[in-house]
Amino acid sequence: MSDMDDRLLGLVDGVVDADELRLPLLTLREARAAVALLQLLAARDDEGAYAARHLAGSLARRLPASTE
Template identity: 60%
Template sequence: MDDLDAPLADDYLDEPRLPLLTLTEARDAVRLLQHLANREDGDTAHEARQLAGDLAYRLPSP
């Protein structure tokens, strides 16, 4: 069993933590994925376009 399959430990902090991604970082990631999708051909462009669309759909409007 590798570490990713291990059960979660119950040792979380009670204090607030930073989100995995900030809104600015998420928007930057979408912008870069769209740039990649426009420059690449084939499967990479399709996957980048799909991921950019999925992420962008979840972001709040500016």
């Protein structure tokens, strides 16, 4: 894992662990697009890929099941 992965994971995990107030910043469509983009970044083999996989999984688990 790279230093960037460690830094990004620290930011993401810190929010989950802190039980911080969540704000509705995205529409469902935007959230799904963000997960898809993170999954594309996660498929790469460069800095941040591990953190992108981690964040994509965390967000995807909170999205409602698709009815499409």
